Amino acid sequence: MSTHILLASGSEIRAQLLRQAGVAFRVEVARVDEGAIKAALLAEGAAPRDIADTLAEAKARKVSGKHPGEMVLGCDQVLDFEGTLLSKPDTKDQALDQLKAMRGKRHMLLSAAVIYRDGEPLWRHVGQVRLVMRMASDAYLESYVDRNWESIRHAVGAYKLEEEGVRLFTTIDGSYFNVLGLPMLELINYLGLQGIIEQ
Numbered sequence: 001m002s003t004h005i006l007l008a009s010g011s012e013i014r015a016q017l018l019r020q021a022g023v024a025f026r027v028e029v030a031r032v033d034e035g036a037i038k039a040a041l042l043a044e045g046a047a048p049r050d051i052a053d054t055l056a057e058a059k060a061r062k063v064s065g066k067h068p069g070e071m072v073l074g075c076d077q078v079l080d081f082e083g084t085l086l087s088k089p090d091t092k093d094q095a096l097d098q099l100k101a102m103r104g105k106r107h108m109l110l111s112a113a114v115i116y117r118d119g120e121p122l123w124r125h126v127g128q129v130r131l132v133m134r135m136a137s138d139a140y141l142e143s144y145v146d147r148n149w150e151s152i153r154h155a156v157g158a159y160k161l162e163e164e165g166v167r168l169f170t171t172i173d174g175s176y177f178n179v180l181g182l183p184m185l186e187l188i189n190y191l192g193l194q195g196i197i198e199q
Contacts, residue, residue: 005115005196006072008063013162014075014182021188023197028067030059030074038085048080049126052112057121064116071196072116077181079156081107086157095145095158099168102157104135109156111178113187123190127183129174136168144168 004024007015018025037058041051053076060074079086081102089095108130115123136144144164145152152158152165159165161172161179177184192199 005191006063006067006070008059008072008074011075011181013180017177017180017182017184021184023188023191025073028063030062032058032062034058034076038087042085048078048085048108049110049112049128051085052076052078052110053114053124053126056112056114057116057124060114060116060121061119064119068118070117071122071194073187074114074116075112075182077109077111077156079107079109081105081157088156089153089158092145092149095149095152096141098158099133099136099141099145100138102133103141103168104133106130106132107157109174109179111181111183113183115190125183125186125190127175127178127186129172129178131169131173131179132171133168134170 004026007018007025007027008030010027010029015027034055037055038051041054055076056074058074059076060072064070064072086098089098108128110126110128112126113124114121145158148164151160151163159168172179175185191197
């Protein structure tokens with residue numbers, strides 16, 4: 001059995017988390033039409049949790065089909081704000097609008113991970129984190145977006161908690177790893193049980 005996994009994600013933070021935990025892996029970014037999958041699921045009235053899980057599975061399945069015998073990890077993260085799915089902002093104005101709408105309120109991050117081998121799902125988990133955003137001023141949010149745009153445009157909800165985005169929050173209820181986009185503790189436990197990593 002292979003003692004490394006294939007990460008079907010181009011996310012640098014997910015790669016960094018695996019690297020820091022001593023998990024051997026290679027990266028092969030899954031080429032899937034996330035927008036089309038998300039749109040179809042939203043049209044069907046799918047719950048945000050199911051959307052995150054389906055997107056993670058699509059990535060794992062796609063890469064698994066090209067690498068027989070390999071253990072492939074697909075991941076995705078969505079933000080559920082009052083029943084609405086928020087995505088990565090396309091513009092600074094969109095980022096600012098998202099942050100203004102969420103301030104003073106609670107939202108939820110859902111971080112899904114799915115492992116495939118030989119085209120079949122072996123394991124899946126969706127981690128949840130509830131966050132409450134502080135009542136930041138318009139002026140601060142505008143300067144925050146200006147300063148951090150190149151980073152936050154890659155993040156659902158237009159913030160990164162591991163950076164200045166931590167200043168936007170009053171309460172975070174759940175695993176920090178799930179905020180970063182990977183249910184790390186559950187994944188490590190599974191890899192240990194499978195003999196992929198030492199335990």
